[in-house]
Amino acid sequence: MARIPSLKSLNAFPHAEEHLLKKTYSGAVVTILGLLIMITLFVHELQFYLTTYTVHQMSVDLKRGETLPIHVNMSFPSLPCEVLSVDAIDMSGKHEVDLHTNIWKLRLDKHGHIIGTEYLSDLVEKEHGAHHDHDHEQEHHDEQKKHEQTFNEEAQKMIKSVKQALGNGEGCRVYGTLDVQRVAGNFHISVHGLNIFVAEKIFEGSSHVNVSHVIHELSFGPKYPGIDNPLDDTSRILHDTSGTFKYYIKVVPTEYKYLSKKILPTNQYSVTEYFLPIRPTERAWPAVYFLYDLSPITVTIKEERRNFLHFITRLCAVLGGTFAMTDSLVASVAMHATWNA
Template structure:
């Protein structure tokens, strides 16, 4: 039995140093304490990385079809009144949304940027008493009001009971409304006077658009838009102004939902118009993005890059439509972000590497200090006896 135990001891690949040869030093204790603190700090750092998800990024071809694109916006025009500001959207498929009013909120601003009034666009038209009927007479007692559309009726049953409805009927016909004072509804509502009263005001317009996921544009511009001989135009004569100041601040512009880490480059961008009139254009490249959280929840959104250009117009001629245009195009490449945890084996391997690395480095440092101290001590002893 003793011989077998002896043979097993001879097979030991890890021979042990006899405790009589151990030499414990003060420097070794300090290094041991310091290395233990370093190991603990690195361990907790690695533990934090293990508990928190990491994000993996991939690029894939976007094969999605038939989806829609949601555009969230919040833009302030300090020198353009809400009454003359309109929003249009159109895309290369031919779909158009002219003078968009749904899901849009406008805030009237004074010269100092304070809010005067906030209301949903298209709501709040003033009422008029004893207006002109379609047949030419005035509204009588117990008679149903049906105002004239001044030749813009689509059918015999159409009525235009407000200035806004007359303007809308003209827009659908592709006609420009040159003199609102000739329209009974506009005259009685004081349309021109209200525009003059709002002169010098600004407007904050915000909301969202739901458009086809194809290239297109949306723009903010003065006047009501309509199609005339296949050309997109705005009725600017009604405002009796030669120039429009389209200075603006983009408080927020996003294509889709928010996701962690998204950067919208136009948020907070401000531009001040120096020329009398002109068109400011943003050319946007939209990159479809999918963000998958560690829980499995997926966010379908977009990122974008942008370039800018200003096109000046001549006073009195308005060769280009004054306004702020956003032209967007879609990238064929989709970016996917996936949150995931590192594996436990990866965490364990890193912890072992930390312990081994710190132990090896501290051992080398301790050995260097120990042998250095012995060498210095030996030289000092030799110096005493020489």
């Protein structure tokens, strides 16, 4: 096929004759620097392309009839495990015991080292379990008579054991999972499970109950990349005072969608806190309350990757610009050398 001579005028890349080209050391140095810059920029653009980013969307929460998992991991350095109890209640005022709920207590020495473990199954305060039908009153009355005979002995034994633990600086770590209904409610950790007279004998007043605590983890579902649980690694230590801590939590239902199309249902939350000091004349007992409410809005977080054509466009712009800058610099160096000659 014959070539069309007029096409030569459209050549945007003319070449000089070989004998007109001159290679210099300065040009080689600039070329090497240009290559290093282009390699660096290429790696940066490649990493930028391979890195995923997230897109947030909001919609009305349509979930019904599901449970809300609450993962708890806390330490109480000034209270033994024998006196601590966990109580959960929903907005209707009904205390619930979930058979799938697992809460464990770990005995800690004064240095925070584990010295024993105990399974905590009494999630309902004993004082709230006093509502019974009339048909069962006589049965419980008979049982109460039997327990009265051994109560004093068992109570004295427990008081002695707890006081010894307090003297040794023993603490407690409470961890596990609470599965509650998806309605507003609260759970709290306190000494409310104790008989009031036993508690008075042990602590000699509510103002001597130290509910200092460290929240290692508090979450409402599995973790996803980038989640920030604001109460994780939070410590509240009391000195020469006592009181009740209240954490007001707004739980936001969340769905995290991975690039693989896998969907992870979970929850994130925000929190505000309030501390109410106990006065010596008050009869209320200190506790740590977590009062939660659910948002009606679901947040969907979706992983996405940048478009390949966008990556090619940026790459051409970066590498082409670097090449043009290097070429101009070489020409400038060559011209300067010619003038000096």
